[in-house]
Amino acid sequence: MCNHQQLFITYLYVVLSFFVHLSASRHPGHLKPFGSSGPFRQIDELTDTFPDPIAFFDQYVSKLRPVIFRQAIKNDPHLSLWNKDENLKEIFLNNNEIVHIETSKKESRQQDILSMTMTEFLTRYQNEELYLVEEVPNILRPYFTLPTCLQCKPALETFQVAMLWFSSGNTSSVVHTDDYDNINCVLQGDKQFILVDPYIFKEVASEIIDNYSGSYSSMDVDQVDYNKYRSLNNDTLYYYQVNLSKGDCLFIPYVWIHQVRSKNRNIAVNYWLDHERVKRAIVDNNTCQLTSKSDFVRLDTLQWPNQETPNIEYLRNFMLDLVDEEFRNFKEWTREFSKNLNFDLRSDVETITLFAEFFNVIDVNENGFVTTNEIDYIFDNDKITEAYEILQDILDIVDRKLEKSQRTTNTSIGNSDEDDMFSDDHSINGTLSGDETEDEDNEHDEL
Structure with missing residues (x-):
């Protein structure tokens, strides 16, 4: 009897092992870094310059098409500023402006955030797991000139915010999307971007971006489980791999899937463009008077972020965009509003x-789907007031819950900083109240 039991257990083990083997992914990228196995395609690459604003908006922005600007800022007069920490320490001497610092170079949305002066960060970052992700500090703004592809009035009006990324290298972001169009420029070090077109590979975007509220993926970017993310196991799927060095820039269109790694002492700036204003922008020969080099706009001359359109009009445009992008049922609207x-x-x-x-x-x-005619109807017949009031009630609840969550989170940020961070937690609330706010998740997305 004992022998029969042992034989049965052995047989069962062999059968189970066989089925486990069959179910395990054989994709060459299984349990390897995101996108590392390819296949890869090339994106457009321009050398030594940005295009003029008209060409940039016509050929790339309006078509949601990425492009590399190789060595586009190599002649920037302030590029050498970033060569040595001593240059920056001199600028920040006696400056007490507070910056916020991530404490994990492999991005996690649950990590602690430290607040310190820039001088302290510059003293510590080479020897600790510290990563500055912050709006460009006020004192540094005179050293940044907006990319020349934004140097005319209607293009300039799309600019929303500039973020500074600073580490000793070896960082990696989550796989994510951004609700902005983005120009990322490397000031020091090297970066690698892996991109996926979400408009061609909609099923990939839908599956892997599994945190709706943060627009990011919970996958381990170093060991991607192809059994869990089966949409990646697709013979037609391809990636774009972009390697940038000092002086290079990359345009990443609205909601394109991307993941970023850096190496060496690494400093970058990215310029976010508000997508709603981008879509409304008319950048052509009639509207775009090209700025002369002597009049190029610097960050310190701008008031940013720019204000949004009036509350109700923004809501209307947002809902029309959902329908235009074929997000029409309750589940899809829940995801996009989240x-x-x-x-x-x-x-x-x-x-x-x-x-x-x-x-x-x-x-x-009441058929479970929203159409443009229905959106027009509620605006034309003053039904939008009822919908808007309900949405405001939702925003009030979200505010309370986020505030409660923030109060119970143990971080090393002081109370006053926690309150400031909380007030910036979700962008649509600020937009609907007429004030633009920074999305906390956007602050933690490496671009």
Whole structure:
């Protein structure tokens, strides 16, 4: 009897092992870094310059098409500033402006954030797991000239914010998307970007960006599990791999999937363009008077972030965009509004119930889908007021919950800084109130 039991157990083990072997992915990228196995395609590459604003908007921005600007800022008069920490220490001597520092070079949305002066960061970052991700500090703004492809009035008006990325290297971001169009320029060191076109590979975008509120993926970027993310196991899928060095820039279009790694002492700046203003921008020979080099705009001459359009008009454009992009049912709207609120509406009974009421007001014929005619109808017949009030109730609840969560989170940021950070937690709330705010997740996305 004992022998029969042992034989049965051995047989069962062999069978189970066989099925486990069959189910395991044989893709060459399985359990390897994101996108490392390819295949890769090339994107456009321009050398030694940015295009003029008209060409940039016509050929790349409006077509959601990435492009490399190789050595586009090599002649920037301030590029040598970033060569040595001593240069920056001299600028920040006696300056007490506070910056916020991530504490893990492999990005995690749950990591602690430290606050310190830039002088302290410059003293510590080479020997610790520290990564500055911050709006360009006020004192540094005179040293940044906006890319020449934005140097005319309608192009300039799309600019939203500039972020500084600074580390000793060996950083890696999560796989994510951004609700901005983005120009990323390397000031020091090397970066590698892996990009996927979300408009061609919609099923990939839908599956791997599995954190709706933060627009990022929970995958381990160093060991991608192809059994979990099966949309990657696709013979037609291809990637773009872009390697940038000092002086190079890259345009990443709105919501393109990307993941970033850096090496060596690494400093970069990215210029975010507000996508709503980008879509409305008319950049042509009639509107775009090209700026002369002597009049190029620097960051310290701009008031940013720019203000958004009036509340109701923004909401209308946002809803029309969802329909235009074929997001028409309740599930899709829940996902897209969650991303903009930086809060998963499904995680709370009260918010998802109210959002269902909001959707029902928009869905005039109650068939479960929203059309442009329905959106026009509620605006033309003053029904938008009811929908807007429901949305405001949702925002109030989200505010309270985020505030409660922030108060119970143990970080090393002081109370006053926590309050400041909380007030910037979700962009659509600021937009609907007429004030633009910074999305906390955007601050932690390496671009």
